[in-house]
Amino acid sequence: xxxxxxxxxxxxxxxxxxxxxxxxxxxxxxxxxxxxxxxxxxxxxxxxxxxxxxxxxxxxxxxxxxxxxxxxxxxxxxxxxxxxxxxxxxxxxxxxxxxxxxxxxxxxxxxxxxxxxxxxxxxxxxxxxxxxxxxxxxxxxxxxxxxxxxxxxxxxxxxxxxxxxxxxxxxxxxxxxxxxxxxxxxxxxxxxxxxxxxxxxxxxxxxxxxxxxxxxxxxxxxxxxxxxxxxxxxxx
Amino acid sequence: xxxxxxxxxxxxxxxxxxxxxxxxxxxxxxxxxxxxxxxxxxxxxxxxxxxxxxxxxxxxxxxxxxxxxxxxxxxxxxxxxxxxxxxxxxxxxxxxxxxxxxxxxxxxxxxxxxxxxxxxxxxxxxxxxxxxxxxxxxxxxxxxxxxxxxxxxxxxxxxxxxxxxxxxxxxxxxxxxxxxxxxxxxxxxxxxxxxxxxxxxxxxxxxxxxxxxxxxxxxxxxxxxxxxxxxxxxxxxxxxxxxxxxxxxxxxxxxxxxxxxxxxxxxxxxxxxxxxxxxxxxxxxxxxxxx
Numbered sequence: 001x002x003x004x005x006x007x008x009x010x011x012x013x014x015x016x017x018x019x020x021x022x023x024x025x026x027x028x029x030x031x032x033x034x035x036x037x038x039x040x041x042x043x044x045x046x047x048x049x050x051x052x053x054x055x056x057x058x059x060x061x062x063x064x065x066x067x068x069x070x071x072x073x074x075x076x077x078x079x080x081x082x083x084x085x086x087x088x089x090x091x092x093x094x095x096x097x098x099x100x101x102x103x104x105x106x107x108x109x110x111x112x113x114x115x116x117x118x119x120x121x122x123x124x125x126x127x128x129x130x131x132x133x134x135x136x137x138x139x140x141x142x143x144x145x146x147x148x149x150x151x152x153x154x155x156x157x158x159x160x161x162x163x164x165x166x167x168x169x170x171x172x173x174x175x176x177x178x179x180x181x182x183x184x185x186x187x188x189x190x191x192x193x194x195x196x197x198x199x200x201x202x203x204x205x206x207x208x209x210x211x212x213x214x215x216x217x218x219x220x221x222x223x224x225x226x227x228x229x230x231x232x233x234x235x236x
Numbered sequence: 237x238x239x240x241x242x243x244x245x246x247x248x249x250x251x252x253x254x255x256x257x258x259x260x261x262x263x264x265x266x267x268x269x270x271x272x273x274x275x276x277x278x279x280x281x282x283x284x285x286x287x288x289x290x291x292x293x294x295x296x297x298x299x300x301x302x303x304x305x306x307x308x309x310x311x312x313x314x315x316x317x318x319x320x321x322x323x324x325x326x327x328x329x330x331x332x333x334x335x336x337x338x339x340x341x342x343x344x345x346x347x348x349x350x351x352x353x354x355x356x357x358x359x360x361x362x363x364x365x366x367x368x369x370x371x372x373x374x375x376x377x378x379x380x381x382x383x384x385x386x387x388x389x390x391x392x393x394x395x396x397x398x399x400x401x402x403x404x405x406x407x408x409x410x411x412x413x414x415x416x417x418x419x420x421x422x423x424x425x426x427x428x429x430x431x432x433x434x435x436x437x438x439x440x441x442x443x444x445x446x447x448x449x450x451x452x453x454x455x456x457x458x459x460x461x462x463x464x465x466x467x468x469x470x471x472x473x474x475x476x477x478x479x480x481x482x483x484x485x486x487x488x489x490x491x492x493x494x495x496x497x498x499x500x501x502x503x504x505x506x507x508x509x510x511x512x513x514x515x516x517x518x519x520x521x522x523x524x525x526x527x
């Protein structure tokens with residue numbers, strides 16, 4: 001197998017004296033979908049933000065596409081093809097849908113914009129309206145579309161199902177699966193652990209800032225002790 | 237008619253100054269109180285370029301804009317960027333920029349001395365003409381045209397250009413802008429450069445309008461600029477334009493009909509009245525941060 005697209009070794013993230021992430025290591029294989037699951041406060045968002053350059057890790061090493069990017073800023077990582085779909089979607093509500101997509105394509109020619117409009121017709125229909133007029137599910141589609149026009153080699157999704165109706169969650173997971181099938185590697189961070197592990201080939205369970213379990217996703221799901229200890233409270 | 241035109245000329249300079257102020261506020265939610273020092277410094281540098289450098293004022297103006305842009309970059313890099321992650325960043329930026337502005341003025345004092353400086357008399361075109369019985373010089377028309385063109389250009393830039401889109405994104409949600417791959421520091425620095433370039437041109441035009449530059453000219457306009465952006469609606473570009481024109485007209489008419497010693501009382505009193513009627517400002521909305 002070729003080298004992983006993302007390798008995280010011994011990652012540590014601190015906020016002042018508080019260590020939110022302690023010695024976390026994992027890999028995302030090229031073209032694979034890996035899920036990072038755990039309860040609220042387990043350190044999942046800190047990991048994803050450190051990997052995407054939004055916050056500086058206090059220790060460890062991050063290798064993306066064969067290059068050490070531990071100290072790289074977010075904008076240079078996006079240019080390299082490491083693109084985040086942030087928690088809470090973070091769409092620019094007062095700007096139009098079209099402008100949101102144009103900003104997503106900041107480092108590219110925007111040649112995939114039409115593809116996004118085809119994939120999400122509601123965005124095409126309302127392209128001149130403020131993004132804030134979209135429903136929660138549509139905003140999530142815009143956030144994913146905005147990442148797609150950046151032409152990612154690796155897409156990081158932070159809690160993409162949060163706050164969405166079950167039917168919309170199904171749609172979001174379908175889109176994520178399609179993206180992976182299209183050749184983009186995916187790192188998925190979710191509280192909805194069962195859903196995330198079912199979509200993934202590999203999973204890592206985070207608790208108190210550390211990886212407590214890892215392995216093929218179906219094995220993690222099949223292990224009753226893990227489910228009871230870390231995933232038991234999660235609703236499907 | 238004469239007073240109306242004079243008010244427009246003065247008001248357009250106020251508006252240009254205030255737009256620079258409000259641009260940074262709209263993007264960063266911060267007040268850059270070194271802006272008045274840029275206004276003053278640009279006037280002195282403009283006069284030096286014309287008197288010592290022998291340049292025409294039309295050549296000096298773009299150079300003054302570049303000089304202002306460089307000062308803007310310095311202000312951002314020295315004051316605002318190092319302080320931006322502090323919990324008290326608003327207050328720290330305010331005080332830091334007052335400090336840097338004071339240093340700029342001290343450098344002016346060292347280089348130019350405390351005296352009033354003027355453009356050479358032959359620096360201005362002597363052409364004048366009549367509009368509706370009022371006498372207008374070519375210089376005054378040029379001041380108005382330059383101000384309006386710069387403000388229209390800025391408005392277009394913010395609304396339509398790629399850079400403007402980035403500026404609005406940073407203004408609305410810096411975190412989203414970061415995640416999208418925008419270099420927020422660079423966008424911020426560019427905003428400061430633009431803002432200060434406009435403030436610098438306003439300073440040079442002001443010095444041309446009254447043909448004098450004094451070290452205190454920045455502090456004289458500082459309060460007016462702040463009043464204009466509050467009345468216009470904090471962070472609103474059209475608000476700064478309209479607010480500036482209202483202030484300019486109010487001042488000129490106050491001098492004409494009430495007496496020059498009443499100028500500030502009448503002008504600021506009018507702005508107070510506007511705020512009582514419309515507390516959010518003329519173009520302000522409940523959303524405070526906008527470009």
